[in-house]
Amino acid sequence: MVRQWKHRYVLSSVAAAAALVVATAGGVLTGSLGQAAEAATNGTLAATAGCGKAPTLTSGTRTISSSGQNRSYILRIPDGYDRNRPYRLIFGFHWLNGSANNVASAGYYGLLPLSNNSTIFVAPQGIDNGWANTNGRDLTLFDDISRVIENDLCVDTTQRFALGWSYGGAMSYAVACARPTVIRAVSVLSGANLSGCNPGTQPVAYFGIHGIHDSVLNISAGRSLRDTFVRNNGCTAQSPREPSRGSLTHIHVPRGQQLARRVPG
Numbered sequence: 001m002v003r004q005w006k007h008r009y010v011l012s013s014v015a016a017a018a019a020l021v022v023a024t025a026g027g028v029l030t031g032s033l034g035q036a037a038e039a040a041t042n043g044t045l046a047a048t049a050g051c052g053k054a055p056t057l058t059s060g061t062r063t064i065s066s067s068g069q070n071r072s073y074i075l076r077i078p079d080g081y082d083r084n085r086p087y088r089l090i091f092g093f094h095w096l097n098g099s100a101n102n103v104a105s106a107g108y109y110g111l112l113p114l115s116n117n118s119t120i121f122v123a124p125q126g127i128d129n130g131w132a133n134t135n136g137r138d139l140t141l142f143d144d145i146s147r148v149i150e151n152d153l154c155v156d157t158t159q160r161f162a163l164g165w166s167y168g169g170a171m172s173y174a175v176a177c178a179r180p181t182v183i184r185a186v187s188v189l190s191g192a193n194l195s196g197c198n199p200g201t202q203p204v205a206y207f208g209i210h211g212i213h214d215s216v217l218n219i220s221a222g223r224s225l226r227d228t229f230v231r232n233n234g235c236t237a238q239s240p241r242e243p244s245r246g247s248l249t250h251i252h253v254p255r256g257q258q259l260a261r262r263v264p265g
Contacts, residue, residue, distance in 0.1 A: 093164030
């Protein structure tokens with residue numbers, strides 16, 4: 001899964017940032033898009049045990065014991081952290097042969113500079129630089145990191161998100177499938193079902209982007225992920241006209257339907 005990733009990564013970062021910024025806006029996520037989305041839409045803010053406590057966690061690389069293994073992640077706490085303010089929590093998962101440091105150094109897929117100190121960011125490190133999620137170990141890591149952070153820091157439990165590119169997108173998809181009452185929305189960039197989807201039957205707000213001529217993870221894989229949440233979210237499947245390769249065509253469809261966009265690269 002080695003790719004010429006830099007150009008696509010920049011484009012995907014912009015798309016991911018736009019998607020999650022939109023997803024965090026009040027009133028956007030309505031209907032049956034999961035408990036976290038519904039709670040946020042209804043104005044129900046749920047604070048964690050860390051609210052009001054003097055934090056012991058600091059930004060930087062941290063280690064954690066999870067599933068009997070020593071794992072690591074990079075934590076980014078907002079400047080001027082306020083112990084009484086519930087913050088958004090975003091997990092950024094790296095691609096195959098990437099690293100937590102790659103995600104952190106690139107601003108968590110472009111979201112950090114847009115966050116205005118409103119968000120706690122996490123970049124976990126995958127075993128063998130991937131997310132095989134063997135026996136659910138990477139989902140357990142997600143749970144364990146979340147628990148540590150939320151016991152020490154003030155998190156709005158209606159504002160938890162995950163995103164990633166390639167293998168990181170696969171892991172974000174696995175989180176959406178397995179933790180639908182925990183996660184509010186995911187952004188999957190050029191992903192596939194590589195990390196599992198169990199049970200994968202509940203609604204979660206979902207944004208996906210995939211190159212129509214991806215030579216590593218075919219777009220059919222991305223469509224399959226999309227269709228899972230089209231179904232789970234009670235949406236009506238659409239079949240918009242597909243842009244030709246290199247056309248730079250942008251196809252606009254009404255709100256609530258699918259949108260296809262072709263960009264160079």
